[in-house]
Amino acid sequence: MNPAQPGATRRTFLERAGQAACGVALAGVGTALVRRGGPSDAWAIDPARCVNIRPGVLGPDHVCQECANACVLALSAVRAVNDHDRCGRCCICPAYFDVHSPVGADGLPTKHLCPRDAITRAAIGEVDPYDPLNNYYEYVVDEDLCNGCGRCVMECKDPAGLGSIRLEVRYDLCLRCNRCNIAETCPDDAYLRLTSEVASPSAAAPLSEDEP
Amino acid sequence: MSLTLKRRFGMGDGAPQNSLPASLALDAEGQLYVACGSEVRVFAEDGELVQRIAIGQPIACLVIAEEQLWIAVAGAIRMVGLDGRPRGVWAGGDALGRVTGLAVGADVLVVADAAERELCRYDRSGKFLGALGDDVNRRGFLIPNGTLSVAADPDGESLWVAHPGKHRLERYRYTGEYCGSFGRFGNQGREDFAGCCNPTTVVAAPSGLLWVAEKAPPRVKAYTAAGQLVAWTDDGAFDPLGKNLALAADAEGRLAATDPPRREVCDFDVSEFAARAATRAPDDAPSARSLP
Numbered sequence: 001m002n003p004a005q006p007g008a009t010r011r012t013f014l015e016r017a018g019q020a021a022c023g024v025a026l027a028g029v030g031t032a033l034v035r036r037g038g039p040s041d042a043w044a045i046d047p048a049r050c051v052n053i054r055p056g057v058l059g060p061d062h063v064c065q066e067c068a069n070a071c072v073l074a075l076s077a078v079r080a081v082n083d084h085d086r087c088g089r090c091c092i093c094p095a096y097f098d099v100h101s102p103v104g105a106d107g108l109p110t111k112h113l114c115p116r117d118a119i120t121r122a123a124i125g126e127v128d129p130y131d132p133l134n135n136y137y138e139y140v141v142d143e144d145l146c147n148g149c150g151r152c153v154m155e156c157k158d159p160a161g162l163g164s165i166r167l168e169v170r171y172d173l174c175l176r177c178n179r180c181n182i183a184e185t186c187p188d189d190a191y192l193r194l195t196s197e198v199a200s201p202s203a204a205a206p207l208s209e210d211e212p
Numbered sequence: 213m214s215l216t217l218k219r220r221f222g223m224g225d226g227a228p229q230n231s232l233p234a235s236l237a238l239d240a241e242g243q244l245y246v247a248c249g250s251e252v253r254v255f256a257e258d259g260e261l262v263q264r265i266a267i268g269q270p271i272a273c274l275v276i277a278e279e280q281l282w283i284a285v286a287g288a289i290r291m292v293g294l295d296g297r298p299r300g301v302w303a304g305g306d307a308l309g310r311v312t313g314l315a316v317g318a319d320v321l322v323v324a325d326a327a328e329r330e331l332c333r334y335d336r337s338g339k340f341l342g343a344l345g346d347d348v349n350r351r352g353f354l355i356p357n358g359t360l361s362v363a364a365d366p367d368g369e370s371l372w373v374a375h376p377g378k379h380r381l382e383r384y385r386y387t388g389e390y391c392g393s394f395g396r397f398g399n400q401g402r403e404d405f406a407g408c409c410n411p412t413t414v415v416a417a418p419s420g421l422l423w424v425a426e427k428a429p430p431r432v433k434a435y436t437a438a439g440q441l442v443a444w445t446d447d448g449a450f451d452p453l454g455k456n457l458a459l460a461a462d463a464e465g466r467l468a469a470t471d472p473p474r475r476e477v478c479d480f481d482v483s484e485f486a487a488r489a490a491t492r493a494p495d496d497a498p499s500a501r502s503l504p
Contacts, residue, residue: 058428058452088356090408091377092397099407100399107397125351133378134351159455160407160428162356 042194043169043180045078049190052150053166055158060151064188067167068149070181077174078148078167078182080118080141086164089124089136095152095165096121096139106132113152118145143170214446215432215467218479221259223248225475233470233477235273236460237281239294244460244468245281246477247271252281252292257466259479265296273458277316277364284311289323302338313362315371317386322371324360329353331362331373333388345373345382348390354378354409357427359456361413365437372416374424376409381422381435394439402433403441417461419489421482425469427455432469434485443485445469449478 047053051064067078092099092108096119101111112119121137128134141152148167156165183191223231223246230249237245242257250270254263269285276282280299281292287308291299304323309332313324321334322344329352331344345353353360354377361374365383370391373382380395395411398404405411405426411433413425421442422435430450434443450457451473458470465483470476 056453088408090356091354092379092408094408103398103400109399128350134349134354136351136354159430159453 041176042171043174043176043183044192044194045167045169046190046192047166049188050150050167051188051190052153053157053163055163058154058157058160060154063149063151063154064186065149066185066187067182067191068147070185071148072175072177072181073173076148076182077170079143079146079170079173080148080150080152080165081168082119082139082141083164083166084138086162087139088162088164089138090161091133091135091137093121093137093139093156094160095119095156099155113155114146115149115151116145116147118142118147119152139165141165213443213485215443215449215480215482217445217449218481219259220471220474220476220478221255223253223475223477228475229270231475232472233475234271234458236458236468236470236477237274237276238460238462238466238468239276239279240462242462242464242466243294244477244479245274245276246470247274247283252283252296255477263296265292267292272311273313275314275316275364282314282316282321284308284314284323289314289321304334304338307340308332312359315362315364315386317364317371318368320386322362322386324362324373326355326358326360329355329360331360331384333386342388344384344388345390348382349375349378356409357412357456359412361411363414363416363422365416366418366420372414372422374411374414376405376412379405379410381411381414381424381439383437394435402444403435412456413459415459415461417467417486417489418463419461419465419486421461421485421489423459423461423467425457425459427457430454430457430471432457432459432467432480434482436489442488443482445480450474 051057068076071077097109098111098113099109101109104110119139119141121139124136124138150167152165153167157163223233233246233248235247244255246253250267252265256262272284274281274283283290287305289302293299309325309327311323312326315322323332333341333344353375357376363372365371370383370385375382379397380393382393383391395405399406407428410426411424412427415423425432429452432445435441450471453473454471460468465486467480467482469478471478
């Protein structure tokens with residue numbers, strides 16, 4: 001506003017100019033607070049710390065669901081993934097079935113473990129009709145349904161399973177918040193920021209020519 | 213009825229590959245043979261280490277039959293006297309696969325190959341006689357736990373196989389004939405086999421009892437040949453992270469089981485169950501001849 005305009009006073013001009021300056025400053029601070037990390041920054045789960053993944057902690061009572069609950073996204077950026085190279089393709093998979101549920105007439109548990117039914121399975125090859133247990137199954141996590149609650153990860157863990165299912169941050173979904181809610185609430189400090197220095201292979205110390 | 217733990221003894225604090233008890237066998241004198249890395253450690257009945265037998269290669273498994281040790285190593289099966297003297301080597305090469313179980317019959321040696329998930333029959337000259345159980349298990353044995361356990365029945369005519377993927381114990385004659393099975397998946401009673409893949413290990417005691425090991429949680433149970441549960445270990449008897457426990461049982465009522473994470477062997481007094489099994493009515497203890 002120009003103080004020369006009719007009705008305008010020096011006091012009004014200074015008042016409006018001060019408000020504008022404060023608005024710009026607040027916007028700048030807000031932007032800085034919620035800015036995303038650099039293009040090479042990322043959040044990742046340390047499998048040696050995450051209670052759902054690390055060996056030695058067993059049982060549904062110990063499942064941690066912070067990844068599912070704390071992410072600012074409606075469906076967490078953390079999802080379960082199945083490493084098919086490690087999967088035993090068991091008929092009675094403890095990550096697929098709730099192995100503590102009653103057994104049905106077919107000899108299988110009657111309930112699924114995943115509360116969102118995000119794990120599906122398909123028989124590999126022809127199923128023997130006289131012996132349905134005589135078969136292998138491929139287990140696939142539906143990433144559109146999985147919310148990263150970690151129950152299947154805990155059940156698949158060695159020695160009950162082979163540890164083929166684990167939790168991972170989906171980098172195409174993660175907003176890379178500067179202050180990640182999951183990292184703030186993770187009870188095991190397992191949610192780590194990988195900075196560009198760590199994440200970039202070029203930052204790693206070069207191998208000497210003598211090394212294989 | 214739960215088992216009474218008599219003692220535990222460790223295999224030392226050496227490197228894991230040298231102190232992990234991988235396989236067990238008991239002889240008629242009550243001596244316990246423990247495969248640890250590349251040697252067999254022999255313990256007297258009171259737990260004292262009395263002998264070390266160097267084999268020169270990591271031992272996959274061992275059994276006692278015909279008063280000698282049959283020791284599976286990579287590509288070969290070595291016969292060693294109970295005094296530690298070598299008696300022979302049967303070099304099977306890569307065809308043997310990854311041996312995790314042996315059953316010695318009168319004319320036939322059955323080798324459990326966990327790599328190919330099959331039981332192979334060989335005659336005493338090493339000639340391959342065919343796979344065992346492939347007509348029943350057309351896709352091989354389902355062993356997500358990674359080991360295939362087989363045990364010679366004291367009747368001398370049959371053997372037992374732990375089939376964890378199908379949650380049952382299967383019985384075969386050495387001729388290859390399938391005799392039947394018992395066991396089912398379940399979680400309500402102790403008699404059931406829980407989890408993805410149990411039981412993992414089986415041994416047949418001279419009393420006729422079948423001792424089986426499970427994982428997650430680790431425990432040992434005893435069944436009659438008809439599938440009736442008669443004994444079990446208490447919860448917490450083994451480290452909860454243990455799996456693929458090795459077992460050995462003798463005629464005197466002794467049961468030994470490994471506790472791999474603790475690198476220990478547990479000694480149980482099972483004489484009460486052995487005595488009961490010995491006095492069982494004949495129709496409760498079917499021989500191979502009476503099997504279907």
